[in-house]
Amino acid sequence: MRPVGIIGVGQTEFRKTRTDVTYPELVREGARLALSDAGVTMDDVGAIVVPLAPDALIGIGNGERWCIEAIGAQGKPSMRVNTGGATGLTAVIAGYTHIASGLFDVVLVAGADRVSESRSAQSVLNKMWDVAYERPYPLNTITMLALAAQRYNAKYGADERDLARVTVKNRRHAALNPYAHLRTPITEDEVLATRMISWPLKLADLCPSSTGAGAVVLASEDFARRSGRPVAWIRGTGQSSETFWMGDRVGPAALGDHADAEALAEAINRSYRRAGITRPPEQIDVAELYAPFSSVELHAIEAAGLCAKGESFGRIAAGDFALGAPGPVVNPSGGTLCTNPIAVTGLVRAAEVALQVTGRADARQVPGASVGVATAIGGDHQFYASMVLANHLEEIA
């Protein structure tokens, strides 16, 4: 397969609102940062991929069409990807596919989101579910993942303090990340004292509604080497999906189990196979695992093969997966739990791993990181994406 690398990364500071820019202007901010980082201009770019999740979150249908002039993409091939929360990473995979096809040498993946602009993201997201059976419960992404958290805790013996430890770890990481939305460190007791939203999830177990932009520039091997820029090579990609129906993941005839993330594991394993990863805890230095709530990170770590099922919370309690600990570090950026601009959250996962494996992650750098994995989850935990990046094209030891 034709090698493809990320040669430029751009992200804005993420915050609750931006009233100084329109959606296209926000996309432009991220695009310019990535193009500048890559040392290229739009003249070099052959095609564009725009990640944009539910239209209702920004209040305009097909908003990707509105941002064409803002990024200078008139007349170029462009397309939009939407796999819910997985959108950003699916878009980077789509950019990779453009170049791997042999038809393009440089692709810009650029997007933005302003989740708070919808006033009630959870009301919008409730409309994901079937109008007759599941929408009236009422399901939203919080109540859905509260059910999954209950199941995980019941199956593996974790509790609310175990969830709080995830938040504590990620907030400590986010404090080192100038782009993160929630950057204030927090203690376990403080997490446990926040108000209950949907048992067992409390306010500090949940991600914020973030506004901001993210972009990456991808290039073919020839172009990437000629650019002279640090290159994060895409060594493997994988996607998978699960049943739409929440009810099909419980009961005696269940197709899945809310405690586990089998389809996420399937997507990650596909990317591992393509990358030649066979011993993840030894071969992965850094993992940016999409986990909008503390509870999700537990089974995401297990799906990534960084420990066995039911072991992640014990490992986190022991201090593992944190900056400074030996072994793979999970979400050194603070992760989705601290920053969730839905359309680009998955893209930021790949961008952060690209920065890590090229040694450019500043205060949140995992020392010596050379191989990393980025994941994303979309829909009602239905669409999954994974990408392995490395700073070399040799066999991963």
Add this chain to the structure above:
Amino acid sequence: MSDQSIAVVGVHHTPYRKTVETQSLEEMAFAAARGALADAGLTIADIDAVVLSTTDQVEGRVIESMVVNGAAGGVSRDVTTIASSGEHAFAYACLSLLAGQAERVLVVVWSKQSEGLDPSHADWLGAEPFLLRRLGMTSVAAAGLQASAYNARYGFDEAAVRSLRDVRQAAAAAAGNLVDTDATGRVVAWPLTDLDLPRSCDMACAAVLTTSGHVTPDQQPAWIRGIGWATGSYDLGDRDLTTFESLATAARMALGPDRLATDIDVAEIQEISTVGAFAAAEAVGLAPPGGGPDAALAAAINPSGGNLFADPGNASGFLRFLQAAQQVRGTAGPAQVAPQPRTALAAALHGFAGQGAAVITFAVHPGGVA
């Protein structure tokens, strides 16, 4: 340019219906997917990637591909949803095959516009909120602006418009590709009347694409020889509305440097209006500027009747691709052109006044992809 050869080996769509009341969206998508697999002589077990396309604006679900995914065979498979247009889903399936990401891809695209209480309102919400939304911009209004610009430059050829309508209607009726309308001929966006605009319908469509190494002797491949797509300015004021610049770019990309549209045996072209049909024929390269009326009325253009008499929204451009592939495969049924075409071109448009476009060229023989 890629030396890899890829082909469409299975095609299916649900019947042309203004309103489908007896099937859910999932059932329609399932029927389309199963039909395309059967046409290819495959089962879902043979498919390693699924590409879906949805607009999420008309039918009251925020991520519509979620509910369709299972019906389209996506569970446990590599699934990508392309939300910008159905034709982009086809292009992305091609990229996946050329990249070696998949060996057989199932693409499922749908539109059940009748579920929406007011599709025109949803369409209006595609206008940015600061200026265009206040001006009442919709696809119909944009088509009217495009038509008035075309007529202002080349003159209003009322006879050609009437002829185009008659020719398309006759072809659509002969092929069974036509739905009822409430149109009466009232002006809806000057100079266009409701008879000049596409008639909305419900439909799910699917196609199976594969690489040359996986085409079996009992399959009838339509070889994909060129892929092109482009997006122009969102701002209509930045565009020359007498033509479709993005379509011209996409056509040049798909045809490559050595081929002309006029060398193609048959074309299926999405038309945003009767007058838009003339500009589309010109943009594709079938006629010089202003020569669209004659070119659009040629027998080899839209033998299926095109989309003016049955238009499945987000699937409309994708359906043009399937119709063109069917011509090359010799499986176009009542719409089949004789003798069987050796080459075909399909063109799709999306966005206000064709902001974006995609073009695919097909042939009976493999030979790489431009």
